[in-house]
Amino acid sequence: MNVLAQTENTLKEQIGAAVLQAELATKEEIPAIILEKPKDKAHGDFATNIAMQLARIAKKAPRQIAEDIVANLDEAKASVEKVEIAGPGFINFFMKNDFLTDIIPTILKAENDYGKTDVGKGEKVQVEFVSVNPTGNLHLGHARGAAFGDVLCNVLATAGYEVEREYYINDAGNQIDNLALSVNARYLQALGQDAEMPEDGYHGEDITEIGKALAKEHGDKWANKDEAERIAFFKEYGLQYELGKIEADLKDFRVEFDNWFSERSLYKNEEITDVLDKLKAANYVYEQDGATWFRSTDFDDDKDRVLVKNDGAYTYLTPDIAYHQNKLDRGFNKLINVWGADHHGYIPRMKAAIQALGYEAEKLEVKIIQMVNLFEKGEKLRMSKRTGNAVSLRELMDEVGVDAVRYFFVARSNDSQLDFDLELARSQSNDNPVFYVQYAHARICTMLKQAESKGIDVNQTFDQNLLTAEKELDLLKKLGEFPQMIAEAAEKQTPHKVTQYVFDLASLLHSFYNAEKVLDMDNPELTSARIALMKAVRITLANGLNIIGVKAPEKM
RNA sequence: GUCCCAGUAGCUCAGCUGGAUAGAGCAACAGCCUUCUAAGCUGUGGGUCGCAGGUUCGAAUCCUGCCUGGGACGCCA
Known part of the structure; x- marks a missing residue:
């Protein structure tokens, strides 16, 4: 192959x-x-x-x-x-x-499978990404992580790894209590009552919508009930509402998960207490100032971390350790976490936890996604969930289109910050590289249709040795590199290489197109060979675009 | 103060497990449609690879220090 x-x-x-x-x-x-x-x-x-x-x-x-x-x-x-x-x-x-010589027949035979290799040897890899708290809309930064994680998974799968995509739902703890209190306030406000938002409440419009929806659906029924009961109900309602929205947004963004993992299940199955016991037994835990500490400094963390606060509640870290123990128990050779740049400081303690649980630090790999800066007319816009003014993934998809958003987000290395110019992305001009690549694919499709309408059999035998023009050889070499390129992108975990490749291949195609005529009725042998070449380019472009989750249109 | 990421053409970025004259897109300039889609092609100009040392046959790439920008340093998540 x-x-x-x-x-x-x-x-x-x-x-x-x-x-x-x-x-x-x-x-x-x-x-x-x-x-x-x-x-x-x-x-x-x-x-x-x-x-x-x-x-x-x-x-x-x-x-x-x-x-x-x-x-x-x-x-x-x-x-x-x-x-x-x-x-x-x-x-x-x-x-x-x-x-x-063998490149075109290989591609034509493999078709959708061209690019697949077994360098991953079926190794089980789990990629956890997005994992946004269900307390508000997905915004720009999350979208970058979603695109990166999804394409990374595609790359790994193509290179022969067995990949599982997972979303960790933070459905326990403070932020969810806050969600419930915020919904409560918005509900009461929707009923015209004078209710104050909690200090750390979520001020997004979506919460206001939930409040209104509840008021409409249930009237003032809940206003007169016991507050604890009411808030418990709102917690579930809000959670399901937010999760449903996140899932729908991601689905429209062409990102789907194999598994949605609930933090609560860790409590329910006593996995948190189990993992605490395990850490205690291994002597990595001590008590001080009324709190329970994890001695992460045994493993290169710069300070020890609290596991159980002096009020008896867990910190965020504790269920997270249990979660990673759970992942490891599921038999993955490697865990990849995709995190936003603001969480990078969390890496040493998580790696410390992995080691304290008895695994190599390398079992866990954390990919940090740098920030996205949004520009509009040369002005930087702030993104904040709190202000409610953030540009959401939904808005972005509506304005710019899924193809362009995904392409932009995986066009660059994950550890470079990304300037996203809304105006530029919105304008469907030729500045937009995604059109350039799609156009190459559409161009080939048009040629093939033309060939058929001229009565040329596009499936006839051909002699590849007739392809001797420089631009033809350039294309052949580039086509031949595709599987290795994917393998390298998988090994280095650099999905942006696929975007680059697809752009380069499109460029070679356009250049060839302008230099040579494919359908030459006076030279049927050469025409057959070139048609075969075009089919091979089309397949490779389509496979590449498919990996980055961008459509390969047949006409534009 | 400590840690992470970045600093490469006017702009946005590739290249970084060391290799030959440092690449692409956009912008600028000059050309190409009676011919398979001009959302395209061809050419030109444009660089102290942040700075200074070091390592060696060779450094944008590796090491050290410094400068600039962004981020993180909670018994928040």
């Missing part, structure tokens, strides 16, 4: 054999041979710096080493057409024309 990788592996093996034959190093000494794809075509299809790396071991000048390697290289076995030594000792390989 991964044609290019096979070519590379063969070449690497032959280089290694040449090094041994030239007696430059022993099998044990030889470093990993790295092949890079030179930016400059004059430097060949592949290049290696092995001669420089061997300089110390072989005690020879790099260029001399390079010559020794080349002299001992079996060029036929390695499918090499020409070798050059350049610069300080690079060896540049120019491959035989046919090294790209």
Whole structure:
């Protein structure tokens, strides 16, 4: 399936054999041979710096080493057409024309599966993301985390990992009590009563809506009931309302979870007390000032953390430790948490907890999503759940469209802050790279339809060796890189590489399109080959777009 | 004060497990539609890779210090 990788592996093996034959190093000494794809075509299809790396071991000048390697290289076995030594000792390989031959048939055969590899070896990975408290709307920052987490999952799954998406619902604790009190106030206000919002209440419009909805549905029925009973009811009502909205927003954003995990279940199943017992038994817990502490400083945290406050309540950390124990018990090889930048300080204590529970710190990996700054007409807008003025994911989707929002959010590295220009994203101009990529896909679809209307069989056999134009070879090479690119994005957890790739491929397609004519009735053989190439590009673009969750339209 | 992220072209950002002349989009400028979608293509200009040291054959990339911007440092979540 991964044609290019096979070519590379063969070449690497032959280089290694040449090094041994030239007696430059022993099998044990030889470093990993790295092949890079030179930016400059004059430097060949592949290049290696092995001669420089061997300089110390072989005690020879790099260029001399390079010559020794080349002299001992079996060029036929390695499918090499020409070798050059350049610069300080690079060896540049120019491959035989046919090294790209199998790419199109491979893609056409694999179709939607093109890009899949087994580098993940079925390893079980769990990704927990979004996990927003059900106390208000999803806003811009959450949306970035949602897009990142979702695309990361897609990338991992494509690279052969077994991925589970999970949302942790904070349905216990202070913030939910606050939600209930806020709903209570808004309900009473909706009835025209003079009620004050709690000090730490949630001032979003959604809470006002809940209050109104309750007033409409139940009238003043609850106003006369016992306050505790009323608030208990409002708590459930508010929770379900908020969760329902979050789930619906995410679904429209094309993000769906395998599992919604309730914090309350940890209380119900006594998992919190269990994990406390476990930490106590391992001697990582002590009592001081009426509180129970976790000695996280045993594991590189800068201070110890309270588990049980002196009022007897748990801190946020305690159920969270139980939650992670629960995850680990479910047999995942790796846990990935996607957090907002404002939570980064939480990493050391969570990693400490993982270790205190008896696991390697590396079991848990935390991806930090930097802030999104929203701009409107050159002016920075504040985002705050409290003000109620935040631009919500819903508004954003309505104004800009899901495709553009997702594309923008995964176009950049997660640890760079993101400037989101509302006006720019809203204007459906050609500044918008998502259109550029989609247009490439639509263009190919149009060509294929044209071909059919001209009576050309788009499924006929073809000779790929007719594809010799520079832009055709560029496309073929790029197509061949797709599976490796996904594998690398998975390994480095950098989903933005997919966005970049898809953009680059679209660019090559547009360039080819303007340089060569695909449907040439005077040259049916070449036309068949080019149609096959177009189909391969279309499949790869569609697969790439699918991974980032953006539609691949057939016409625009 | 401590910790995390960022600092690369006018703007927004890639590149960072060390490699050849540092890339892309936008903006600027000059061209390309009787021909498969001009939401496109081709070309030009544009850089002390924050600063200073260090490591080595070689540093945007690794190490140290400093500067600037953002964030975090609760018995909040």
